[in-house]
Amino acid sequence: MRRVLGFMTGTSLDGVDLAVLETDGEAKIAFGPWDEQPMPPDTRNLLEVTIKAALGWKRGAPEPEIFADARRAIVDCHLQAAAKFLAEHDMTFGDLDLMGVHGQTVLHERPKDGVAGRTVQLFDAQAFADATGVPVVSDFRQADIQAGGEAAPLMPVYHRALVQNAGLDLPVIVVNLGGVANITAIEADRLTAFDTGPANGLMDQWMRRHDRGDFDHEGRIAASGRADEAALTAYMAHSYFQAAAPKSLDRYDFNLQAIEGLGFEDGMATLSAFTLQSLLAGIRLTGVTPKTVILAGGGRHNAHLVAQLREAVAPARVILAEDLGWRGGALEAEGFAYMAVRSLKGLPISFPGTTGVKAPLTGGELVRPCGAMETA
Template sequence: MMKVLGFMTGTSLDGVDMAVLETDGAAQLTFGPWAEMPMPAQTRSLLEATIKAALNWPRGEPEPAIFDEARRAIVECHFQSASEFITRNDLTFQDFDALGVHGQTVLHERPKEGVKGRTVQLFDGQAFADLTGVPVVCDFRQADIEAGGEAAPLMPVYHQALVENAGLDLPLVVINLGGVANITAISDKGLMAMDTGPANGLMDQWMRRHGRGDFDHEGRIAASGKVHEEVVAGYMAHAYFKATAPKSLDRYNFTLQAIEGLSFEDGLATLSAFTLQSLLAGIRLAGVTPETVILAGGGRHNRHLVSQITTVLAPVKVLLAEDLNWRGGALEAEGFAYMAVRSLKGLPISFPGTTGVKMPLTGGVVSYPKSHAQSLAS
């Protein structure tokens, strides 16, 4: 068993999630404390500018200069958050065998027509290892990209561990409602996973566009609007929905252009309906008829969306992560702690059914603190 502190920063740029996990990299899981720490406004602004630079970065050109500035800011943000977290929980960095860090996604392009994809999770594992004195595992997606895979989603291997640990009946589907929605279908045939479409990403953008906050609390505004079915159908005509699985998305693959003429309320209602329809299309594509569907990610707090999913999937049992005593807010941070252990042990984190890679593949780049490297050399 290894004790790892896992970190996740999502595309919503709202903060750093941290969770302590003790695991053997298989189905043995012991859960320690967790927390969500807000991202400083200055760091968020820098990352928003970095994402814009990434979206305009031509292939084959040197990376934008802002990437290095962002890496330093992200490492500093992680270090400050982790220092506060471990102090609050009466821990020290030396209590951990490793730190598993996702880094900040600023670009994700899926492979197409024989051209490898591109994915960028900004972080500096060596700098973080030197700051903390603990081995750091990060850059979990690059090996999969190099092998021709989608590099996303990566959480399915951890979803499977949670399901095995809980002894749940198969088949089942775990839905993660983040900026992008993705599903993990677990059956006796193994794992099948894919990104299905936007979840919170477009709705949050629409809220900010109208100066109404960062998200629609419990989906109340969406519930008050009218769904424009022809706009939903237009979104669902996107080429992505004709592609076979596994497949992955960037948060910015879909835009608000199609709802620009709608009222504020109708826009949210229509985006919520689009999320629902794209989820249903993904579950159909996965080819399983689940007995249970488990909802994780920030979108599980959107009561309107949860109600829509529950109604449409009936009689399938729809549960929130918390109904199983899973920690919905900690799940991804736990997942990257888990994948850090698997990376250190050379175990696979991506599979043909989850990223389209040809064979199960490990990932994660390990950085040892300089003090550790020097002691090994002496």
């Protein structure tokens, strides 16, 4: 068993999730403390500019200069968040055996038409290890993308461990409602996962565009509007929904163009309906009739969306991660702590049914303080 601090910063740029896990990277999992630290506004602003530069980055060209600035800012943000978190829980970096850090995704392109995918998670693991004195596993997605996989989603291996430990009747579907929604279908002999479409990302953008805050609290604004059927049809006509699984998305594969002419409430209602319809299409694509659907990620707080999903998938029960004693806001940070240990042990973190690789594959790179990088 190792005590690991895991970190996750999502594409919504809302903050840093931190969670301590004691695990062997297999069946043994014990929860430690966790927290969500807000991302400093200056860091968010820098990352928004960095993402725009990444979207215009042509293959084969030198990486945008702003990437170096963003890496430093992300490391500083993680250091501040970790120091505050550990102090609040009477811990120090010396109490940790390892850290697992996802880094900030600024670009994700899935393999398409014979062209390999690209994925970029900005971080400086060596600087972070040197500053903390703790070994760091990061860059979890590169091995998979280099092997021809989608490099996403990676959480299924952790979802499966949690579901097995909970003793739930299979099949079970775990839904993560982050900037992008992804699902994991867990059967007795099969693991299937993929991104289903936008979740919070577009809705949060719409809120910020109208200076109404960062998110729609409990989905109240969406509930007050009326979905525009033409815009919804346009969204669902996207080629992604005709593609076979496994498959993955970048948050910016979809935009607000289809709802530009709508009022604020109707636009939000349309985006909420799009999240629901794309999620239901994803569940159908798995070919699984789940007994239980478990919701994690920030979107689990959207009461309007959750109520609609419950109605749509009945008689399957829809529960929140917390109903099982899980921490819905911590799941991804926990997952990268769990995968950090699997990486050390050479155990797989991606599979043919989750990322499309030909065989189960490990991933992640280990960096030791004041030492050279080595493949874990």
